[in-house]
Amino acid sequence: MSGEDRFRIAVGVDGSAESQIALEWAVTEARLRHGQVRAVTAWEYPPQTAGMEAMIWDPQSSSRPREKCRRPP
Secondary structure, X not given: OOOOOOOEEXXXXXXXXXXXHHHHHHHHXXXXXXXXXXXXXXXXXXXXXXXXXXXXXXXXXOOOOHHHHOOOO
16 A cells, blocks of 8 residues: 555444444554544434424414414405
């Protein structure tokens, strides 16, 4: 390998015991081969939950303009 080309290992880390073992292996392997490790993780925001009051629409407390809340004649 030339000085510009480096051996790279990408490893996913999610906090589990298995991912910890994978990260340790990747670091050891990269040290042996004089490479680099890229640890990758991802997350998503948990869904929001609401009680029953969030399912009821009250037109009096709505922020929409009153004209849109009126029923047609």
